[in-house]
Amino acid sequence: MYSLVLVVCAAALTHSALAARVCSKPPEVLFATINVVKTVYDVGEEIEYTCRPGFVPNNGQRKYTCQPTGKWPLNTLLCLPKRCPTPGQLQHGKIDFIDSHYQTLPFLEYSIFLAVTCPPPPLSEFGVLSYRHVKPGNISYYMDTIIFECVPPLALIGNETATCQANGTWSSIPECRAVTCPAPSGIENGFLNFAVRRTYHYNETVSFSCQSRYVLEGPKHSRCEKTGNWSTKPTCKEPCKMPVKKAVVLYEGEKKRVQSDLKEGILHGETVSFFCKNKEKSCAYTVPVQCVDGNLTLPACFKGMSQANFKTDPSDMKPCEDHE
Incomplete structure (x- = not known):
């Protein structure tokens, strides 16, 4: 009987392990289809x-x-x-074009002229070109500039602008290159939002969030840059515990008891004000203190006081009118 139970348990475990060995829906590729579309493979x-x-x-x-x-x-x-083929040459003329890729509207203009300062520059594969002319018209004169762009998700490597030089050539021609970044890592006291472990292409982004009561500081999104690295990631700042066990403080414009109302402390960036007593004038004033990444320092006037020695709590005393 004992052996039979072991066999049944082993079979159940084996079935469970096999049932779990499936793949979910594969990642989507922009402008592509999958031959077999299912939820589980x-x-x-x-x-x-x-x-x-x-x-x-x-x-x-x-x-x-x-x-x-x-x-x-x-x-x-x-x-x-x-990419569409380049249109034919025009005798005694020149062709200016912005884009010649599939699903883009080509801009072609033939202009007749006696002398061409700079010819249309050679475009790298999957590049896009626009013109910025100093003078009216579409002829490229000395010091005219052109602006290069790359078809997403390719990255532009090199200068994005070129200038028509005195010798009739353009100053520089960039390259359109496929750039990828490795799977991004998480952040301390935080996590990635819905990030798939795969390579990411240029300009793709991921977002971050923090654990409960931690405050996210910095950019929420990180971007895959043309260097193949991720841009700056945010940090999660720690909340502050109250450095006293018993006191009345001013928080968000209201009096709060540390021992009951602020048992969990305050969040990074928030401010709490402590009541301090002016013995000479028999009045009280407040000193604000900000929580900075888990650190909250008591003001000197409060640290030097013993609340138990006062018959009247400083928070119940009249406010000092001219305290600086």
């Missing part, structure tokens, strides 16, 4: 991404298999817009 099951019409894949992997760990491999696929 079995271990060993393969999916394949296909770029939508008008878009082409980069060198990233298109097929992925559900791993025994229940995770998908890191996704490296990008679907980028196709």
Whole structure:
């Protein structure tokens, strides 16, 4: 009988372990579709991404298999817009264009001229170009500038502007490059919001939150930069415990008892005012103290007093009118 129970338990555990070894829905790729769309995938099951019409894949992997760990491999696929061929040359003229990618509206203008100062610059793959002219018209003269952009999610590496030089050439031509950042790490006393463990592309962001009663300071979002690193992450600032066991203080404009109303303390950045006594004038005044990342320092006038020695609590005394 005992052996039978062990066999049944072992079988149940084995079934539970096998049932858990599935993969959830794979990550979405912009401008791509998946050949098999399901909520759950079995271990060993393969999916394949296909770029939508008008878009082409980069060198990233298109097929992925559900791993025994229940995770998908890191996704490296990008679907980028196709580029239209350059229009033909115009005799005694020049073509200015802003963009020639799929699903963009091309801007073409043919201009006839006697002398061209600078020809249209060569564009890097998946680059976008706009012009800024000092003089009216579309001819590029000496000191005219052009502005480069890259089709998302590619990053522009180099100078985003170029200037027409006296020798008839442009000062510099940047590059459009695929940039990725590793899976972001968390923050102390906080956590990432709905972040998937995968590589992230340029300009993608993740957000952070803090644990209960901790205050988030700094940018809530961190961005994948063109360097392949994440931008500055926020920090979670600690709340302050009240440094006295018994006292009446001023908090948010109201009198509060430390021992009952402020048992949990106050949050980072908040201010509490302590009542101090002016013995000469028999009046009381308040000294504000701010909570700074778990640190709250009693004012000197309060530390030097013993509340138990006063027949009247300073918080009940008349306020000093001219105390500085």
